[in-house]
Amino acid sequence: MTMIIKGLPERTIVPELQAQTAIETERFTLRAARNSDQGLLALYAGDKRVANATRSIPHPLPPGATEAFIKRANDPARTSQTWVLDGAAQGLSEVLGVISLKPLDREQCEVSFWVAPSFWGTGLARTAVKAVVDANPLKSKTIFASIFQDNQASARVVTFAGFQYLGDAEAFCVSRGATVKTWTYLCKTA
Secondary structure (H helix, E strand, O other), X not given: OEEEOOOOOOOOEEEOOOOOOOXXXXXXXXXXXXXXXXXXXXXXXXXHHHHHOOOOOOOOOOOOHHHHHHHHHHOOOOOOEEEEEEOHHHOOOOOOEEEEEEEEXXXXXXXXXXXXXXXXXXXXXXXXXXXXXXXXXXXOOEEEEEEEOOOHHHHHHHHHOOOEEEEEEEEEEOOOOEEEEXXXXXXXXX
């Protein structure tokens, strides 16, 4: 299914993302972001350690950033699918972290994720990445991951989920205000 987005030339047609569906794991549910997540998302994403491990989270987190993130994540014209790791049903926090898939061309996508520092080392990121790869909601044949080279824990997460090392690159990190060396990984799903 495709849709025309307002503001783009009338002939510009982009693929419509499928409806955001929840993905269940034994440890938590991957679900759409809610307005009630604002406080915990701001607390965790506002942590410099989290921001420095991502390309796009600024530090300090500016006012309104969390609200804008939730709005973008739920916009019908969004360019990626984003889930909150919700452990409330299992007695954990309602927000444990975030994972997203960004569609690329040729039936490919890129996964990105972060977990709140208080849950580091507990296997939550491994479970989330593996669940998204197994569910493959965008029906991608290849999923990429780009990990900063000073973040070996995230490199272990993606290799656990079946990703293979592809090569070195670099990416700009907003919170660091610098280009950072990365490792690129890929996972074939088809």
